[in-house]
Amino acid sequence: MKALISKAASALVTVGFTVAVSLTAQAATSDEAIAARIAPVGKVCLQGDASCGTASAASSGGTxxxxxxxxxxxxxxxxxxxxxxxxxxxxxxxxxxxxxxxxxxxxxxxxxxxxxxxxxxxxxxxxxxxxxxxxxxxx
Ligand code: HEC
Structure with missing residues (x-):
């Protein structure tokens, strides 16, 4: 009986571990997917900031x-x-x-x-x- 319980417990641990690993893998994928989905549609550039490119630098600021x-x-x-x-x-x-x-x-x-x-x-x-x-x- 005792042996059976410990066997069942170790099987449960194995299942639990497998589930945890696959959930983690899935979480990483969907985190990236979520990040891509909620990425901002635009960004604010301060005038003169080279990383903004010339077009947005020209249109930022001013009237x-x-x-x-x-x-x-x-x-x-x-x-x-x-x-x-x-x-x-x-x-x-x-x-x-x-x-x-x-x-x-x-x-x-x-x-x-x-x-x-x-x-x-x-x-x-x-x-x-x-x-x-x-x-x-x-x-
Ligand atoms: C969500 C819809 C909507 C947007 C966006 C909008 N308008 Fe309007 N606008 C209306 C409606 C509806 C009327 C008519 C209001 C009335 O007279 O009942 C109107 C009327 C006006 C009028 C006339 C007011 C008067 O005294 O007769 C002006 C001026 C105006 N809008 C300017 C603007 C400007 C400038 C923008 C952009 C910066 C703008 N609207 C964006 C819906 C909009």
Whole structure:
């Protein structure tokens, strides 16, 4: 009886060990897979940092153009008129433009109805938002 118990115990230890080893191997693989899946889509480069490459160094810092802001943030809704947003290049902006740039800027910064504050560009300066509005009106 005693021999049987010890045999069973050692079999259990062996099974446990095998399971532990295979779990560890699997964990390593899926950790890498997870790391790849959750890798950041972009990185912030400080101006002059050679590792960022010339393109990102040139676009980091400084003021973004109206066209850049529109492409990055505003077009998500204003490109196609989502949620009733005035659609770029459709003439929708003409009526809005009559309000004057100061009112449009104030409403864009604070948000109005389905238009979110700063059009989701939280790090846009007031000047960048203004340039984006002027760009959309001109389309
Ligand atoms: C999530 C969708 C969405 C995004 C992104 C968005 N807008 Fe809008 N925007 C709207 C909607 C919807 C309206 C219409 C609001 C209304 O008058 O009911 C609007 C209206 C406006 C108006 C007119 C406000 C007025 O007083 O008539 C301005 C100006 C504006 N957006 C600027 C911007 C700018 C600049 C950006 C990018 C930085 C931007 N929007 C991004 C949805 C969006």
């Amino acid at each position: 973004r153009s109206g066209a850049d802001v529109v492409a990055a943030a505003c077009n998500a809704c204003h490109g196609t008129g989502v949620l009733g947003a005035p659609k770029n290049g459709s003439g929708d902006w003409a009526a809005r433009a009559d309000k004057g740039i100061d009112t449009l800027l104030k409403n864009a910064i604070n948000g109005i109805n389905a238009m979110p504050p700063r059009g989701t560009c939280a790090d846009c300066s007031d000047d960048e938002i203004k340039a984006a509005i002027e760009h959309m009106i001109s389309l």
